[in-house]
Amino acid sequence: MLPTVVIGFRRGAVLLASTAVLMTxxxxxxxxxxxxxxxxxxxxxxxxxxxxxxxxxxPAGPVTFTIxxxxxxxxxxxxxxxxxxxxxxxxxxxxxxxGSFSLRLDDGGAYRIHCAGGATNSWPFTxxxxxxxxxxxxxxxxxxxxxxxxxxxxxxxxDQLAAATKQFTDAVRAGDIEKAKQMFPLARLHYESIEPVAxxxxxxxxxxxxxxxxxxxxxDWTGFHRIEKAIWQDKTLEGMSPMADKLxxxxxxxxxxxxxxxYQTAQLANGAVELLNEVSTKKVTGEEDRYSHTDLxxxxxxxxxxxxCFELLKPALAAKDPDLAQRLEGRFTDVADQLSKHRQGDxxxxxSAVPEDQRRELADAVNALAEPLSRVxxxxx
Numbered sequence: 001m002l003p004t005v006v007i008g009f010r011r012g013a014v015l016l017a018s019t020a021v022l023m024t025x026x027x028x029x030x031x032x033x034x035x036x037x038x039x040x041x042x043x044x045x046x047x048x049x050x051x052x053x054x055x056x057x058x059p060a061g062p063v064t065f066t067i068x069x070x071x072x073x074x075x076x077x078x079x080x081x082x083x084x085x086x087x088x089x090x091x092x093x094x095x096x097x098x099g100s101f102s103l104r105l106d107d108g109g110a111y112r113i114h115c116a117g118g119a120t121n122s123w124p125f126t127x128x129x130x131x132x133x134x135x136x137x138x139x140x141x142x143x144x145x146x147x148x149x150x151x152x153x154x155x156x157x158x159d160q161l162a163a164a165t166k167q168f169t170d171a172v173r174a175g176d177i178e179k180a181k182q183m184f185p186l187a188r189l190h191y192e193s194i195e196p197v198a199x200x201x202x203x204x205x206x207x208x209x210x211x212x213x214x215x216x217x218x219x220d221w222t223g224f225h226r227i228e229k230a231i232w233q234d235k236t237l238e239g240m241s242p243m244a245d246k247l248x249x250x251x252x253x254x255x256x257x258x259x260x261x262x263y264q265t266a267q268l269a270n271g272a273v274e275l276l277n278e279v280s281t282k283k284v285t286g287e288e289d290r291y292s293h294t295d296l297x298x299x300x301x302x303x304x305x306x307x308x309c310f311e312l313l314k315p316a317l318a319a320k321d322p323d324l325a326q327r328l329e330g331r332f333t334d335v336a337d338q339l340s341k342h343r344q345g346d347x348x349x350x351x352s353a354v355p356e357d358q359r360r361e362l363a364d365a366v367n368a369l370a371e372p373l374s375r376v377x378x379x380x381x
Contacts, residue, residue, distance in 0.1 A: 039064040039102055039378065042125075046075045046093060050118030053125050060106050060130030062266075064378060065090070068098040074117040080125070081112045086200040088270055092281040101270045102377040106130045143265050143380070146312040150263060153308060154194050158255045161190035165251050169244035172227055175237045184231070185289075185297040188224055192301035193308070194258075195278065196271035201257055208250045211287065222246050225291075232291035265313070269377035272309035275302040276370040280363040286351055296348035299362070300339055306373070307332055313376060320379055324372060331369040338365045 039062035043054045046069040053065075067078050067090050077091040080103065090099040105111075108130035113123040164187035171179035191198065191209065199205040206214060208223045215221045222243055230240050279302050282288060289295045310317075310328055318325040338361060342349050 038062070041066055044068075044078055044113065045070065046078065046115060046118075047072050048074055048119060050120040050123060051075060051078050051113055051115035052120075052123050053113045056124060057126040057128060058105070060108050060127050061104065062102065063105050063127075064100055064102045066098070066100045067093060069093045069095055071095045072117075075115045076117070077115060079114045081114055082107070082109075084202050086202075087111075088267065089199075089274070091274065092277055100374070102266045103270075104264055104266055142315045143313070146268075146316075147263060147265065149312060150268065150308075151261065154197055154258050154261070157190050157194050158251075158258050161187060162251050162255055164190060165247060168227075169248050172237050172244040173241045177231055177235070177237060180227070180231050180237065181292070184224070184228060184292060185294040188294070189297050189301040191224075192298045193305040195302065195305070196267075196274050197258060197261070197263075198254055201254070204250060204254060204257070208247065208254070211290075213287075223250070225289075228289065228291045265380040266377045268309050268313060269373070269380055272306040273370050273374050273377075275306045275309075276366050276373065278302050280366040280370065284359050284363045284366075286359075289351070293350045293352040294348075295351035296339070296342055296354075300348070303332075303335055303339065303366070306369075310373070310376075313380065317376060317379065324375060327372050328369070328376075331365075331372065335362075335365045335369055338362045 040058045042058060042063060042065050044051050044065060044067045045054075046067060051067075065078070065080065065088065069076060073095060076093050077089065078093075079089040080087045080101075088101045088103045090101050093099055105127045108127045111125040111127060113125050115121055164183060168180060168183035168187045171177075171183055195205075195209075198208065206223075209225065210221060210223055211225050212218060212221055212229070224247065227237075227240055227243055227247070230237055230243075279299050283295055283298055283302070286293070286295055288298055310332060314325055314329075317328075339348075341358070342354060342362075
């Protein structure tokens with residue numbers, strides 16, 4: 001029997017922030033403000049050949065990456081990297097779709113545009129000028145405080161992740177399947193709420209959270225979902241102790257990495273949208289937790305992380321574009337209402353019992369939220 005836990009929308013903490021803060025712009029009653037400094041646009045057309053950026057060099061400052069996919073089935077996502085650290089990304093751009101993300105690139109030097117599946121999957125990208133301190137920009141005190149608040153939130157979430165994961169792995173090592181079933185979704189909710197942060201550290205996220213589809217050699221598969229399969233499909237924990245040990249070690253590595261991290265406010269907004277996209281394009285299919293069917297815990301944690309982002313940005317956003325802030329508030333409520341339909345006791349029903357039409361209703365509510373939320377990053381670079 002799985003535990004039932006409702007994940008509430010915590011206020012005052014968030015997903016993805018930094019020393020970059022919201023810039024003031026021209027505004028008036030009923031008229032949304034615009035960024036004080038326009039962003040340089042970089043266009044990326046995804047193709048089987050790869051993801052060549054146009055232009056491939058930009059001056060330091062706000063940058064918006066506009067990505068389109070007119071027909072490639074093999075290249076559906078793009079990442080901006082600096083020294084193997086993912087700074088921004090856009091995923092799930094299947095043929096016919098487009099998307100964008102914005103960042104403030106004040107740190108001059110060499111970057112890379114990466115897209116898995118392309119004939120050339122890594123393209124050089126250069127920022128000219130700039131300082132050694134990325135993400136610094138004039139702005140207001142509320143977002144400066146928000147960046148510290150997000151750092152504290154991430155650290156607290158990873159602390160809880162480490163503790164809950166240890167309870168899960170202890171049960172795995174002890175061969176206690178029922179206890180492991182109980183702890184699996186409770187540990188993962190702390191991971192899912194900060195998933196874009198974990199994904200930014202190269203191979204760490206695949207080691208912790210890869211599905212079988214994500215690995216070339218099944219013998220190399222590790223992490224939560226490898227143990228999930230052992231519990232629910234194989235119905236034995238024999239041989240899983242090394243997997244439990246590695247999962248503990250990877251979570252401790254994540255804990256050490258987030259301790260000293262800083263984030264951009266634009267990354268905060270980008271990350272919130274990516275969390276929602278996780279729900280509407282990936283998790284809604286049921287493939288994430290395909291053995292345990294605990295997907296609704298993941299849904300709620302993803303939405304919770306996005307809501308944290310919005311709450312952190314809302315004071316500055318409301319001053320800059322009050323209509324957008326109010327619209328987002330209403331759509332977060334709509335998503336919460338959709339999730340509430342699937343509560344059972346203190347938690348959520350088995351996702352395999354959710355009919356297809358209700359899955360689509362949930363995805364539609366998330367998409368309706370993600371669309372206006374995607375405008376926020378352009379206001380906070």
